[in-house]
Amino acid sequence: MKYIAEYRDGRLAKDMAEQIAATADPVRIYHFMEFCGGHTHAISRYGLEDLLPPNVRMIHGPGCPVCVLPIGRIDAAIALAMRPEVTLCTYGDLMRVPGSDGSNLLKAKAAGADIRMVYSTLDALRIAEAEPNREVVFFAIGFETTTPPTALALKAAIAKGLGNFSIFCNHVLTPAAIQNILDSPDVRKLGTIKIDGFIGPAHVSTVIGTEPYEFFAEEFQKPVVVAGFEPLDVIQAILMLVRQVNDGRHEVENQYIRAVTVFGNEKAQAEVANFFELRESFEWRGLGEVPYGALRLRPQYATYDAEKRFSMVTPAAKDNPACECGAILRGARNPADCKLFGTVCTPDTPMGSCMVSSEGACAAHWTYGRLREKARQADPGRAVA
Amino acid sequence: MNKMGVKAYTWKLDIANGRVDLSHGAGGRAMGQLIEDIFHKALDNDWLRGGNDQSTFAVPSGRMVMTTDGYVVSPLFFPGGNIGTLAVHGTINDIAMAGAVPLYLSACFIIEEGFPLADLECIAQSMGDASRETGVPIITGDTKVVERGKADGVFISTAGVGRVPDGLDLRADAAQPGDAVIISGSIGDHGVAVMSKRENLEFDTAIISDSAALHGLVAAMVAAGGKYIRLMRDPTRGGIAATLNEIANQSKIGFHIDEEAIPLKPEIAAACEFLGLDPLNVANEGKLVAVVAPDGADDVLAAMQAHPLGAEAMLIGHAVADENCFVQMATSFGGGRIVDWLSGEQLPRIC
Incomplete structure (x- = not known):
């Protein structure tokens, strides 16, 4: 595959790995967090950690939109979908995300709810057009990458005068979450979680650019390297982070120059700003309430806002007390530290959100990384995929 | 009737x-x-x-x-x-x-x-x-x-x-450490062909299903080295990932496979890439996976490659002793990973 194979070249990876080994200071340990689930997936799928020296360790961050959606939002979506007049359209990833008491959208569908898997917002629009007697709700989730398509769907719905289309908005923002992690007592005061630098988001950054990360680099003195999702992108970003740490620099660098600019896709940002505004606070699974960490529809589009249109309530719902997803998402724990991991919680029967999506830290570790478990047990300080 | x-x-x-x-x-x-x-x-x-x-x-x-x-x-x-x-x-x-x-x-x-x-x-x-x-x-x-x-x-x-045939007794629990794992040709063709025609997802492609009857190929394999063949499976739903995991669990062994050796057409790889699929999980309808005792692996592989439905057959790995029954793969990138069963549904109803 041209333009893909080049970024998966094993020979170049080996060269890069040798450079990292030669550059990394053997007496120090480097802890880098990859924020995005896409990076977590690449690290696991290509066995990238096998190529790193033992003192360069990866921490898997919370950048998996499915994983950070709180139980209460799933419960609210299920309650909405059970209404006889509603057709809930959702991306397939969400179908098995656990709500309260073992519920999920797949089970709600089996129980009679009209829930349809779609591949894009346009599919949901088509359903709304084809079935004017149904209340078609699009279950919108994701970071800055998936928000512009939701904005465009809304724009199209308004232009077509679709009175039966609305959006259950769960779009969240990356910079707010990174700040939340860096501001957490674990990282800032207690130092129980060591983070020496970030691999910055790939697709998100194509939309927002590299500029929003300047604040963290400066305020928290942490280097950020924005990187693509191919394995060579990731390994090159790690090399760039090691160099920054060695030099005592904390800059925003852009490894993903083939897609990311400083200011991003300003047209997309403008479309989003037309339709969405910041929520003062929004719960992230694992991180808790994140100030200004999510978006909602602007008040003038209230008729398209499913939360208002159907007077939806988000019930307070707690994760299984033994579930460590929260600590895992913050980088405080490894998947295998959780008592539920691999016992009652597997990709087939996920208890926590990190086990649901293939981008989740637990699912990635279960699917691709378990074989490193023995190595980790022999050296408990080593992070695992 | x-x-x-x-x-x-x-x-x-x-x-x-x-x-x-x-x-x-x-x-x-x-x-x-x-x-x-x-x-x-x-x-x-x-x-x-x-x-x-x-x-x-x-x-x-x-x-x-x-x-x-x-x-x-x-x-x-x-x-x-x-x-x-x-x-x-x-x-x-x-x-x-x-x-x-x-x-x-x-x-x-x-x-x-x-x-x-x-x-x-x-x-x-x-x-x-x-x-x-x-x-x-x-x-x-x-x-x-x-x-x-x-x-x-x-x-x-x-x-x-x-x-x-007399003397042949293929069983799911017969694989042993050291056995060769052979695949009869490129993977993922059927699943991607079906997906390309699914509602809401149609894309133009020259990919066609590999649907084929394999009894002729099997007869050639049996003639070349039937006594060495431990078992065979056609990797349909769940792809070769599911097939190898099933065999590993039934035979209480593990597998080491090599990503580079697995035949995969560039157009299938590309389609999987943009659909977000792992070709190892994608269905086949005209391929088989054979686990063959080491002494007969060369003969069986040669017989397969001489048959039109096995022309691209490849040795992709070996069975190993492993109490966890893991299927492990050396990635072409140079790392290692587990190849697991697919969780949930990848393609609704492909066979």
């Missing part, structure tokens, strides 16, 4: 424009006409001409093999085949994976009210063609019609019997 008094039925079946209605399943003349004009015509052989509710055949000596299978693929027609060809090939392959020679098939059609007769005839005709090409006759069948909404066009349920 019992023969009814169809001559008394005055109206000709309007295959070009007609649709299946409930009378076609009611046991009356309409049903007799449907069976006669579509199924008997397409699948024609002495057994069906006999017009009995069952068919008889002489039983060969030795061990026999029997299998049953259901087909609910959506869409019914896809590049490289349709539900009918898939039913014939798939059932033959299930028999062939025992190393056996397939002898006879049965087919039951559950048809949704309103299904176009032209589509039904096309499917039946494809089955007849597939049956004649493979030399495995469909000797008995059944037809049911259900109300609109109770099925999705047509479902086909099959059974098949075959004879196992």
Whole structure:
């Protein structure tokens, strides 16, 4: 595959790995967090950690939109979908995300709810057009990458005068979450979680650019390297982070120059700003309430806002007390530290959100990384995929 | 498929424009006409001409093999085949994976009210063609019609019997550490071909399903080194990832495979890339995975490569002792990872 194979070249990876080994200071340990689930997936799928020296360790961050959606939002979506007049359209990833008491959208569908898997917002629009007697709700989730398509769907719905289309908005923002992690007592005061630098988001950054990360680099003195999702992108970003740490620099660098600019896709940002505004606070699974960490529809589009249109309530719902997803998402724990991991919680029967999506830290570790478990047990300080 | 008094039925079946209605399943003349004009015509052989509710055949000596299978693929027609060809090939392959020679098939059609007769005839005709090409006759069948909404066009349920060559005893628990793992050709073709025609997801591609009957290839393998073959599987739903995990768990061993060695067409790799699929999880309908004792691996592989359906056969790895029964893969990037079963559903109804 041209333009893909080049970024998966094993020979170049080996060269890069040798450079990292030669550059990394053997007496120090480097802890880098990859924020995005896409990076977590690449690290696991290509066995990238096998190529790193033992003192360069990866921490898997919370950048998996499915994983950070709180139980209460799933419960609210299920309650909405059970209404006889509603057709809930959702991306397939969400179908098995656990709500309260073992519920999920797949089970709600089996129980009679009209829930349809779609591949894009346009599919949901088509359903709304084809079935004017149904209340078609699009279950919108994701970071800055998936928000512009939701904005465009809304724009199209308004232009077509679709009175039966609305959006259950769960779009969240990356910079707010990174700040939340860096501001957490674990990282800032207690130092129980060591983070020496970030691999910055790939697709998100194509939309927002590299500029929003300047604040963290400066305020928290942490280097950020924005990187693509191919394995060579990731390994090159790690090399760039090691160099920054060695030099005592904390800059925003852009490894993903083939897609990311400083200011991003300003047209997309403008479309989003037309339709969405910041929520003062929004719960992230694992991180808790994140100030200004999510978006909602602007008040003038209230008729398209499913939360208002159907007077939806988000019930307070707690994760299984033994579930460590929260600590895992913050980088405080490894998947295998959780008592539920691999016992009652597997990709087939996920208890926590990190086990649901293939981008989740637990699912990635279960699917691709378990074989490193023995190595980790022999050296408990080593992070695992 | 019992023969009814169809001559008394005055109206000709309007295959070009007609649709299946409930009378076609009611046991009356309409049903007799449907069976006669579509199924008997397409699948024609002495057994069906006999017009009995069952068919008889002489039983060969030795061990026999029997299998049953259901087909609910959506869409019914896809590049490289349709539900009918898939039913014939798939059932033959299930028999062939025992190393056996397939002898006879049965087919039951559950048809949704309103299904176009032209589509039904096309499917039946494809089955007849597939049956004649493979030399495995469909000797008995059944037809049911259900109300609109109770099925999705047509479902086909099959059974098949075959004879196992003397001295051959392939078992799921027979793989041993050191055995070679061989795949007969490139992976993922069927799943991607079906996906390319799915509603909401249609994309232009030259990819066609690999749907094929593998009993000829199996016969060549058995002739070249039957005593060395531990077991065979056709990696359909769940792809080779599911197949290798099943074998690993049943044989209580692990596998080490090499990503670079696994044949994968560039267009399949590209389609999987933008659909977010792992080709190891994608279905095949004309491929087999064989686990072969080390002493016979070269001969079996050579026999496969000499056969048209095994020309791209590759040795992709080995069985290893592993109490965890992990399937591990050396990635072409230079790392290692576990190849697990797919969780949940990747492609709705692909076979």
